[in-house]
Amino acid sequence: MSQSKKEMMNRALSAMTINIGKGGVNENVIEEIKRQLKANELVKIKFAKNIARDKDKYIDCIVTQTKSKLIDVRGHVAVIYKKKP
Structure with missing residues (x-):
């Protein structure tokens, strides 16, 4: 794992x-994620178990619409990042 990923x-x-x-x-949901990314750069997204099977589709949608970067996925939780402007 790279140092910057470890820090994130x-x-x-x-x-x-x-x-x-x-x-x-x-x-x-997308607007709230955008607000949180703008304020904090990093956001964790936790998927309910009943929709977790579709999480890859949702993650792709979120990353595309928020212009963020997927850092990690563990279980039902994804971490995304977007550098502050």
């Missing part, structure tokens, strides 16, 4: 967590 994972421990429930990802 350490920062992710205290990052804002957004829970994605059975409703999946909609425009309101």
